[in-house]
Amino acid sequence: MTTSLLSRRRLLALAAGSLAAPLVARAADDRLDCIVVGAGAAGLAAARALASLGRRFVVVEASGRVGGRAFTDTVAGQPFDAGAAYVHFADRNPWFGIASQFGFRLSDDRGTGFQLYDNGVRVPDTARRNARSGFGRLIQALDSLTPETPDVSMADFAGSLGGDLIEPARRIARMSLGEEPGQVSVRDYARLWSGDDYLVPDGLGRLVERFGQEIPVQRDTVVRRIDWSDGVTVETSRGTLRARAAIVTVSVGVLAAGGIVFSPSLPATTQDAIGGLRMGALTKVAFALDGNRRDWPEAGDLIDTRRGGIDFELWPFDRPLVVATLGGDEARQLVGMGEAAALAETKDLLVSLVGPKARGAIGAGRMAGWSADPWTLGSYSVCLPGQAGARERLAEPVGDRLFFAGEATGGAGEAVGAAMTVGGASLAGVAAVEKLQALLR
Ligand SMILES: Cc1cc2nc3c(=O)[nH]c(=O)nc-3n(C[C@H](O)[C@H](O)[C@H](O)COP(=O)(O)OP(=O)(O)OC[C@H]3O[C@@H](n4cnc5c(N)ncnc54)[C@H](O)[C@@H]3O)c2cc1C
Structure with missing residues (x-):
């Protein structure tokens, strides 16, 4: 050609x-x-x-x-990115320049840390450090893959390094790809670009x-x-x-x-x-909130193991919102329940982490169930x-x-x-x- x-x-x-x-x-x-x-x-x-x-x-x-899958939806008038939110690998991403061309501010705000929960119970700092070391080992191993590495699943790759890395592989695959690690080519994952990530507040x-x-x-x-x-x-x-x-x-x-x-x-x-x-099944569920930021935990994110791992982002950009993200088979199943049932369950999960007093402050909700959207049939x-x-x-x-x-x-x-x-x-x-x-x- x-x-x-x-x-x-x-x-x-x-x-x-x-x-x-x-x-x-x-x-x-x-x-x-x-x-x-x-x-x-x-x-x-x-x-x-x-x-x-x-x-x-x-x-x-x-x-x-x-x-398409870049869509800023609203709940009770508050905007949130129901699909893509980050401008990834900013140094080679055309959207970094396009944002400034159209006068959109970018933010590298990393939030105010996170709290981990295991089945609704707060994880102590020692267990949290162990979990972090497992993630670190897996990411290092993925970074050092060569083109000769057999193209096995991420689950098999993690398992070959030790049974303790299977859970980190699940977390990474579900939260960053919306998919189960058994369905992911480790060689494809390893070649994905990374770099500085920015959010677009508007x-x-x-x-x-x-x-x-x-x-x-x-x-x-x-x-x-x-x-x-x-x-x-x-x-x-x-x-x-x-x-x-x-x-x-x-x-x-x-x-x-x-x-x-x-x-x-x-x-x-x-x-x-x-x-x-x-197609993966990364899914977001957003709720509008009443009340003040100080009534909520200081952490930016609350992450629980239920539903295959669910991340509740609190008050993004100080907006009265909670945006939950989850992926993989459990997310597919949640989406399959339909919006009303999925919102009710997600709200219960949130309340179980922050306490029953919060229930009255959680208002209208929206689910971005991309795996059921006929024009996408999945997240990415x-x-x-x-x-x-x-x-x-x-x-x-x-x-x-x-x-x-x-x-x-x-x-x-x-x-x-x-x-x-x-x-x-x-x-x-x-x-x-x-x-x-x-x-x-
Ligand atoms: C929850 C979620 C979080 C994400 N997070 C990020 C992130 O933080 N950063 C990032 O960079 N990316 C993220 N992504 C991925 C990103 O959104 C997609 O990679 C990107 O938007 C895909 O763009 P596209 O043009 O390839 O496809 P699409 O955006 O899907 O565009 C294809 C278009 O084709 C239309 N279409 C479908 N069928 C037909 C038909 N038969 N006839 C005519 N039109 C049709 C669709 O309606 C759609 O508008 C995320 C995606 C999701 C779902």
């Missing part, structure tokens, strides 16, 4: 820059250059790059909003929404079928669109569930790639054990006209380490435009 004349850095600058070019230029024939499926971070970054290159395109989005979801503001997005438009036998013919709930190519940014959960039918069927490489990935992707190459395989263009891009692929080349994140999704969107541009010239 020819290489693009545009460097990735230049394309990224185009994606982040102001949109001087018309967003959808008039077509000389009736065919667009590209249809972008999905208006999350990947689709919006792809759209901005296409617009800056003067390409003719449309963005179609199934839901009624842009941002909401990362709002920042992504602002980034997409000038992009015309056909909302409430569900893509049902893509025929890629001659260019692409995209059947949607609001009619059929034709283009030379499509950038498909829907989640692996949607792809695996057959949410979009491809005709002809996708090649074996792409199908294997989709089968080698799985993990590679199954033995499938560490699945992300690269998914990013391989299909028939020079279908480009899968999103958090599951991360950026191209070594930027696959940005997978699972908002930064990785937008790098992936831009990488797809780069490949497309090389083909369309």
Whole structure:
């Protein structure tokens, strides 16, 4: 394949820059250059790059909003990030610069420490130190993995180092990936980027929404079928669109569930790639609070072992809120109970940690149950054990006209380490435009 004349850095600058070019230029024939499926971070970054290159395109989005899994929801008027919250690995994350471009403040506030509970009982400091040493040993071992390390599950890897590391592996996998450690490729986990992390006090979801503001997005438009036998013919709930190519940014959960039918069927490489990935179930439950911060424990987070491990963040940014986060099979089960029952149980758990007096101060709640959301069917992707190459395989263009891009692929080349994140999704969107541009010239 020819290489693009545009460097990735230049394309990224185009994606982040102001949109001087018309967003959808008039077509000389009736065919667009590209249809972008999905208006999350990947689709919006792809759209901005296409617009800056003067390409003719449309963005179609199934839901009624842009941002996808970056979504700042509210409960009793208080904002919280129901999906992505952190700008991870800031030194190489495009959203670090995009935040300042759009005037969004970033915060590296680490909170005010945490308290640990085992089944509702406060864990003494000695036990806490032991737990911390187990985490430290596991993280060190994961950091020193080499490409030759067998691609086993994180659970097997931890078990091979000692039985005491299995629990830390569960905690890390559930809380950072939303998945059980037996389902996670240790080699994929080890190559994920890390670095300084920042929060966006006004909401990362709002920042992504602002980034997409000038992009015309056909909302409430569900893509049902893509025929890629001659260019692409995209059947949607609001009619059929034709283009030379499509950038498909829907989640692996949607792809695996057959949410979009491809005709002809996708090649074996792409199908294997989709089968080698799985969606985690990171879930958040938020409650509005009445009263004062000083009525609550001083710690920023209360972490209990129940529900597979649940972290209650108290008063984020001094807002009268509690945001609980949990992942893995127990989170899936909680989401499956439905919002009302899940809120009631989560509230009981919180009250058991802070005391019955708090019950009256806990108000309305919201659950972000991504594993039951039909437009995501999970939180973000993990590679199954033995499938560490699945992300690269998914990013391989299909028939020079279908480009899968999103958090599951991360950026191209070594930027696959940005997978699972908002930064990785937008790098992936831009990488797809780069490949497309090389083909369309
Ligand atoms: C609870 C949670 C916490 C997270 N925390 C962080 C974090 O702190 N930092 C971080 O960087 N990342 C985090 N992430 C991950 C991050 O949110 C995602 O990696 C990123 O937002 C994915 O962007 P995307 O564009 O690839 O996909 P999406 O945002 O899912 O965008 C795809 C879009 O496609 C649409 N769509 C689906 N099906 C169709 C269809 N048939 N037709 C048309 N449109 C369709 C969807 O509605 C969606 O808008 C978190 C995710 C969750 C769920």
